[in-house]
Structures are given as C-alpha cells and as structure tokens.
Amino acid sequence: MKNNRAALFGLSALILASAGAYMVVEANGGRSVDAPEQAQVDDRADDMRSVEKRVADLVSKMTLAEKVGQMTQAERRHATPADVKKYFLGSVLNGGGSIPGENRREDWVKMVQDFQQAAKDTRLGIPMIWGTDAVHGHSNVLNATIFPHNVGLGATRNPELVGEIAAATAKEVAATGIHWTFAPTLCVARDDRWGRAYECFGEDPELVAQFAGPFVKGMQGASLDGSTLASSKIVATAKHWVGDGGTTYGTGDEGYAIDRGDVQLSDEAFREIHITPYLPALESGVGTVMVSYSSVNGKKMHEHKALVTDVLKGELGFDGFVISDWSALSEIPAETNRERVVRSINAGLDMIMEPEKWKEFITDLTAAVEAGEVPMSRIDDAVSRILSTKFRAGLFEHDLPVLAGDSAAGGMLGAESHRALARQAVRESLVLLKNDKNLLPLSKDAKIFVAGDHANDIGLQSGGWTIEWQGKRGDITAGTTIFEGIKGLAGGDVTFSANGEGVEGHDVAIVVVGEEPYAEGMGDYVEKPCEKCQPITLPKEQQEVLARVQASGVPTVVVVVSGRPLMMSEEFSSAQAAVAAWLPGSEGAGVADVLFGDHTPKGKLPVTWPRHLKQVPINKGDKEYDPLFPYGFGLTYP
Numbered sequence: 001m002k003n004n005r006a007a008l009f010g011l012s013a014l015i016l017a018s019a020g021a022y023m024v025v026e027a028n029g030g031r032s033v034d035a036p037e038q039a040q041v042d043d044r045a046d047d048m049r050s051v052e053k054r055v056a057d058l059v060s061k062m063t064l065a066e067k068v069g070q071m072t073q074a075e076r077r078h079a080t081p082a083d084v085k086k087y088f089l090g091s092v093l094n095g096g097g098s099i100p101g102e103n104r105r106e107d108w109v110k111m112v113q114d115f116q117q118a119a120k121d122t123r124l125g126i127p128m129i130w131g132t133d134a135v136h137g138h139s140n141v142l143n144a145t146i147f148p149h150n151v152g153l154g155a156t157r158n159p160e161l162v163g164e165i166a167a168a169t170a171k172e173v174a175a176t177g178i179h180w181t182f183a184p185t186l187c188v189a190r191d192d193r194w195g196r197a198y199e200c201f202g203e204d205p206e207l208v209a210q211f212a213g214p215f216v217k218g219m220q221g222a223s224l225d226g227s228t229l230a231s232s233k234i235v236a237t238a239k240h241w242v243g244d245g246g247t248t249y250g251t252g253d254e255g256y257a258i259d260r261g262d263v264q265l266s267d268e269a270f271r272e273i274h275i276t277p278y279l280p281a282l283e284s285g286v287g288t289v290m291v292s293y294s295s296v297n298g299k300k301m302h303e304h305k306a307l308v309t310d311v312l313k314g315e316l317g318f319d320g321f322v323i324s325d326w327s328a329l330s331e332i333p334a335e336t337n338r339e340r341v342v343r344s345i346n347a348g349l350d351m352i353m354e355p356e357k358w359k360e361f362i363t364d365l366t367a368a369v370e371a372g373e374v375p376m377s378r379i380d381d382a383v384s385r386i387l388s389t390k391f392r393a394g395l396f397e398h399d400l401p402v403l404a405g406d407s408a409a410g411g412m413l414g415a416e417s418h419r420a421l422a423r424q425a426v427r428e429s430l431v432l433l434k435n436d437k438n439l440l441p442l443s444k445d446a447k448i449f450v451a452g453d454h455a456n457d458i459g460l461q462s463g464g465w466t467i468e469w470q471g472k473r474g475d476i477t478a479g480t481t482i483f484e485g486i487k488g489l490a491g492g493d494v495t496f497s498a499n500g501e502g503v504e505g506h507d508v509a510i511v512v513v514g515e516e517p518y519a520e521g522m523g524d525y526v527e528k529p530c531e532k533c534q535p536i537t538l539p540k541e542q543q544e545v546l547a548r549v550q551a552s553g554v555p556t557v558v559v560v561v562s563g564r565p566l567m568m569s570e571e572f573s574s575a576q577a578a579v580a581a582w583l584p585g586s587e588g589a590g591v592a593d594v595l596f597g598d599h600t601p602k603g604k605l606p607v608t609w610p611r612h613l614k615q616v617p618i619n620k621g622d623k624e625y626d627p628l629f630p631y632g633f634g635l636t637y638p
Helices: 004-008 051-060 064-070 081-087 105-120 150-156 159-174 205-220 267-275 278-283 305-315 337-347 358-370 376-393 407-411 416-429 458-462 482-489 540-550 569-574 589-595
Strands: 072-075 091-093 129-132 237-241 288-291 321-323 431-435 448-451 494-497 508-514 556-561 577-582
Touching: 051 376, 064 072, 064 358, 064 376, 072 358, 081 105, 081 358, 105 129, 129 376, 150 159, 150 205, 150 416, 150 577, 159 205, 159 416, 205 267, 205 278, 237 278, 237 305, 305 321, 305 337, 321 376, 337 358, 337 376, 416 577, 416 589, 448 482, 448 540, 482 494, 482 508, 482 589, 508 540, 540 556, 540 569, 556 569, 556 589, 577 589
Parallel strands: 072 091, 091 129, 237 288, 288 321, 448 494, 448 508, 508 556, 556 577
Antiparallel strands: 431 577
16 A cells, blocks of 8 residues: 555545455345355465455355354353354454453463364354454463553654564464454544543654554564464554544543543544554554544544545555444444444444444344345455455464464563563653753662552553553562562662651652553543542642652652653652653563663653643644643653
C-alpha cells in the first residue's frame, strides 16, 4: 500500500491492493450444514496457488452457517471446543484476566490446541484464529515479560527499540500457541483525563506514526506472506479505528466521563490528528484493524460506513479484516440487536467480538441475510478477508505457531533477553523533570531511604492490562520492583518504608508515588468523587508520605509512576529532583540504572505536563500554551 498519506489528504488516488479484490461467490449460500461430501477443500499445501484463488475456492464451498461462523468471535469462558465445531466459529479470544488452568504455558497451549482441533474437525477444516490483548508484553500470562506501557515507549523516541519489543512479545505469545494480538494501539492522547491515555504513544500524531510501522513489522515480520506463524511471529491489530484519543470530555458512554465518547472535529483536523498514525501500520501490511467504541461527530464508529468502508478499505486500501471491540455492537443506538448487527456489518465490519452473546449474533446475522437486510456480497467479502488473513499468516499450514510445539519454548516467557530489553526500555523512557544542584545521579555509597507503596510493588508499577483487565496491587507476576533494583545496584545501606517513617539520618530519600492500576473508562477522571474514576492528583496518603520525608530535611527525589501527567506542581516545587517513570512494567531495575547514573536520562515527554487541572486538555501548538513542562521536555545529566 503506497501513497496512503497522499490519499489521506486528497493529493492522489490509491489503487486498492490486489489482495483485497476478492471474487464474490454467492453459490451455496443456504443455511444447511449438511453439504455433500464432494465439497472438500483442495490441497492447502499447494503453494503455487494464489491466496485469492484459494480463498475464492473455499468461499464457493461454504454454507451460510459456515460463513457466519467465520465472522464470529467468542470468549473462552463462554464457548467450548464443541461450540467451535458445531457453529464453525472463526475465532476465540481470552479477555483480560481470563486464563486457563494455573496460567502456565502448557495450560495455554493445551487450551488453544483443543479449540483448534475442533475447528479442524469441521467439514471444511478451516482453522480458527485465537486473539489476545498482549498490549505491553504477553501481559495476561504469569511470569511473562511486562514492558512499559505505550506512553513510556513514546518517551523513548526510539522506534527501533519498540520494534524489538514487539518481536519479543510475539515470541512469548507464539510460545503459548496464540496467533494474534490486539495491538498496537495507535490512539493520539489529546486529553489526560482519559483512562486509556497510557495506551497511546503520545499526543502528537507524527510521534505515534513513528512507532506504528516498526511495531507491526516486529509482530508480523516484513509481511504476511504465509510464513508468519512459522517464524515466531503473530498477526497484529491496529486499533482503535479511529479517533478514540480525541473524544470530548463529558460525552462518554457507559457512565464514563470521556471513554467511548464523541470526537467533535472538522474532517481536516480529524484526518490530520487521528488517521495519520495508521498510515505506516497499513503500509506495513497490518493484518487486522479493530474499531473504536467511540463516535465521530455523533455517529458510532461501529456503524460508520464512511470511515470503515469508504476511507479505511477504499481510500486507504486496507485488505485485511476489520473486527469489532468487546460487545461494542450493544452501544449502537437502535431498537433491536438485529438492527445493530445489520448496521455494523453493512458498515464494513467483518468479524464481531461477541464474547458472551455470540449465539444471538449468529441467529441475528443469519436471519438478516435470509431477509435480504445484509447482501450476500457483503458476507462473502467479510469471509474472504478473514480467510485471506488466515492464509497469509500461514494458519492453514501451521494451525499453532511453531514455537507452541517447541520444547525449548518453555523458557521463552520472561526470557532473560526479553527482560534485558524491557529494562533498556524502562531506562530510556524515564524523563528527568527536575534536578536541582545536580542531586542526580546518586552515589552508590550513599545511605539511601526509599519510601512509598509504588516503590516495592510489581502490580502498581505495571498498571492496567496486567494479569487482570484492570491490573491490581501486589506480587502478581515475576519481575523486579523499583526498590529491589535500587537495592541491587547500591553499594551502601538502603532502607525501605512504605509510609516514610525513619528517614532521619539518611543521605538522600527516593519517594515513589503514583496512580492505582486501572484500564479503560475506569481510569477516567471525574470531577465528583466516584467509584469509576481516578483523581490524577496524589491521594492524601501519598501526599502525607512525601511531606513526612521532606520535613526531615533529607534531599528528596520524587519518582512518579503513572499512565499520564499528574497534577503535582506543589510536590515538584518542594522536591530537589523529579523523574517521570510512567508505568515501567516488570523490570524496575531500569529506574535504578538512571538514578545511579549507569545510564543517563534520555526520555522526552510524549505528552504535555499541565500546571493544574484547569489547563486540561492541553497539547503542543495550543494558543496560550503555558504548561509546567512542555511536550518534548527532558533533562539529562551534565
């Protein structure tokens, strides 16, 4: 796909990629699953046949039930291998925190294998594709490497490093038998009050765009050419199409303040800010695109034909398949579920993530096709796209990634080389915000006091989408806390106190503060205290810890663990040094690497840091731009 940027701004036309020009076959479109035995698939190992012909041949043999099944994705807790066989399900996923057995590699491989065998036992033997949210490492799986969330990676300004992280994540995912991840997230974070801001690489579309191509290629390889699953790679997803980082505060759905809200922009601004980051991902051949819960100028993306079919598939030439988000059709304003199904499929969605009510989806779509509400040409196009992506990933030849069956792959989860990569990412992501009298770097022989819950808690430093959907406090997976990293590098005495007591007599204090873990709308800032909100300021308890330490007169370094800038003007002014550590993940020793000067600070702010809440939203280029720290700010050592 070339010249996508030109097409985006109307400078030149795009020619649709040939892989998207599928033959539309309406034969055998009835509901019967009792097709004749002679409708067998030709030899799938015949590499001389083009993907288009293989897809067209297969579609021509499929019944309506088999086609609708391919368009259906169910969640593992609400479907069985027997369901895959009976309903011809095209995909299964595991939601956040949905894990098999004891969450070991062998549990995952066995589970995926069982579901895949059921798919192979269907009449046509079409393999299913398993999806997971490996958004900062294979973060649902115990003891996998947890990389910094995207906001931290954006601070590194190192796209090559992010490509290596994507490749390492792909290996860990493939080692558990999984074919597909719902990443990268290519949102542009325009409002820090949004609970998903940390999933974005930053507030500047050009910055986000720099990471899109390397991430996709790290996940998939140079292209989806049939060798992906045979080479320790998996299928990637560009999400959430499109504009989810630009929703207007107060328009959120599901009781949220901003999540799933409405983007209210002119067409020109919308394209420039929110579509720009997708272009390198599309040019890199990303296999799938996931649609956003949000709306654009009042119309839900899940029924937005102009942006899904006309722009994404037509203007930009995307030839993979489009998948919905979790139960997202329910948010389309309509009288019946069937009407929601009709509007979403006709808008251009190809596969529907209906984790629990997938049988109802099958019933509604089947009835809609039989009633002529959804044309068979639209069904065949959707199924052709899904099958093409499966062929191009090599799924027909390798129904499990090759690493899944490798006995040596047991050491792939949390491999030392991957942890070393994560540690590098942590230290490159740190942004030095303040360093009065060059307090940093610290002497390793100093008597060091470390305070704050966030200093010694893997769960807190990893944030949401870690083991569980919302994440949680505690020793939830393997790794090194920030305190453990400091203690491991220091040559002198190191003392830890969560509440800050006992600081007297130390040479320097490191106080680590930050947010509780959260994901999606649960992290939205809401003006009035509520259960579903985050304050984006330091809680009273953390303020007291910091005040207790500073009252001692011991020089203080404040390390902030958060998914976004926190309103901390007063706390920064009273500290001698301050560091933004974002959500570093499992390798907290990367923080110590910089505090002690083994590595100099390199990070630059990927988002603007406001002085106070009244400035939010604030982004570079705004009129009267006067933040506490501007976009791109970051000190280093002398």
